[in-house]
Amino acid sequence: MLAYSGKRLLQALVSVAVASVIIFLIAEALPGDVAQMILGQYATEESLAALRENLGLNQPLHVRYFDWLSGVFRGDLGTSLSKTGVKVGPLLLRRARNSLILAAGAMIVIVPVSFLLGIIAGLRPGSWFDRLISITTLGLISFPSFITGLVLILIFSVQLGWLPASSSLDLSQSFLSQLQKLILPVLALSGVMLGYITRHIRASMVKVLRSDYTRAATLKGVGRRAVITKHVLRNALLPAVTVIAINLGWLLGGAVVVEATFGFPGVARLILNAIQHRDIPVMEAGLLFVVTAYVTVNFGTDILYTLLDPRIRYSRGES
């Protein structure tokens, strides 16, 4: 178990390291000259050259990469190019916190609802409830979140006027007023994943219900209730852990559409704006954050999964 965790941790670290190189190279490949961007198009050739020297842009690629990386480790992510003088570190922290709040909100909606619907539908495959769930969830995964978001805005903001359409989160305000701003983005973000995870849980319930060990337990004379709670649920819900974790990463990066729809100040929109404005320090920091979060979640899931499922623990312990 310990050996496995160690190996898995090393793998995670390597992934982040590789990703950091790729992010740096992509930032390098972006068209446009940083010095020109800072000084504007009327800058003289001399001032441009001086700034390039100053920023270290004349250094070779690997030197600049390690400069950047050591900055990351010291917690110095540089200053934004498009918002003059703004430190990237605190900006990123603020945005990341907002994104985490949004993702957590979506999880609070998704996990209980999808488990409940998936289990009920999976227990009676082919019933009218199962068919209803099947069609509804297909619908949910078919609507991109900006469409769900716009429909919600049209109904709850434009028509009813109950909830705000844009959500510039401000945590110094009262909790309740901020909660109001979160409701629509959370719902819009939940849609696709809710459908996806419900379908997953339903399918794995059906599979386990038809398995030999479920049949064996039933034939042994175990009551249906006990079969379901002791054998079926445990085995059917385990895979769901992985699916949810994979989607947690998606919630952080894929939230860009929802953030754009509601003007939500999250990390994904920060990256999008940075790419559009060629704000390289912000872009690099934002991407590195998302990748690290993603890899961390995956690592945590693998470890959790091993703890929960003895079969994997033993098979991995031996190899």
Place this chain on the structure above:
Amino acid sequence: MAKGSPDLAPSPLDRIKNGFSYLSRLRRKPLGFAGLIIILLWVLISIFAPFITPYGPTEFSTDKFAGPSLTHPFGTDRWGRDVFTRVVVGSRTAFTLALSATLLGLAGGTALGLSAAYFGGWIEEVLGRMMDILMSFPALLIAMFVLGVLGPGTLNVILVIGLAHTPRIGRVARSATLQVKNQEYVEAARVRGESDFYIMGAEILPNILDTLGVEAAIRFAYSIFLSASLGFLGLGVQPPTADWGLMISESRSYLQVAPWLAIFPALAIASMVLGANFLAEGLEEVSGGEQR
């Protein structure tokens, strides 16, 4: 699994018969059949687009922000362009993007997945690792990067979505190949001394087509989904092209005064993705998903 007797590869005639029985069985799956009808309707609409649109897609008029009426069934936008025309012509943009991206991903994914499973060993290991890495990032995030570097535009959107599909289709192609690669007809071809290339193309590929077909329908739906999202973010097809995602993005400032600008393109996207997903579900049931 392959149909027909397990030790013989199906003849071309069998395959054509199989194709027909496939479609006729789809008719008994209400969901899948509904999906087929929706997609066929959109195909007809996009083919006959020039004949059913009363205006040009970029034709301006002085009739701005007009609500739905007889002259403008879906209303007009801030330049006075006819929204009905733009939704109809937008189906061509959607098909162009989604079909090309799906085919690209299908070609790349099948080539990688099939050869990974066929050769096994270190080739499978290396290809598998590459696909895992590519797949471990949200497709939209990869698309955002690549379009940031390459710049937006139709061709780049197709490339990026095709790239995002490749590892996912690759995984499906790999597991389908693993199921048939030890069948006796593959063994027989090997004994006959056929080349690896021939065996992969003529013996294995035809027998994983039904699995790939289901996957293609799912990827087509996701292509529409992704390209609409990219259009919405301003990273996709550029104005003044009639693109559904772009139209919705442009409508956002006018939701209060002109909600029809958002509603009709949204219905178009939703119906096309839903149709493709229904179709995928039906195809999966027909091609032996029932046992699962």
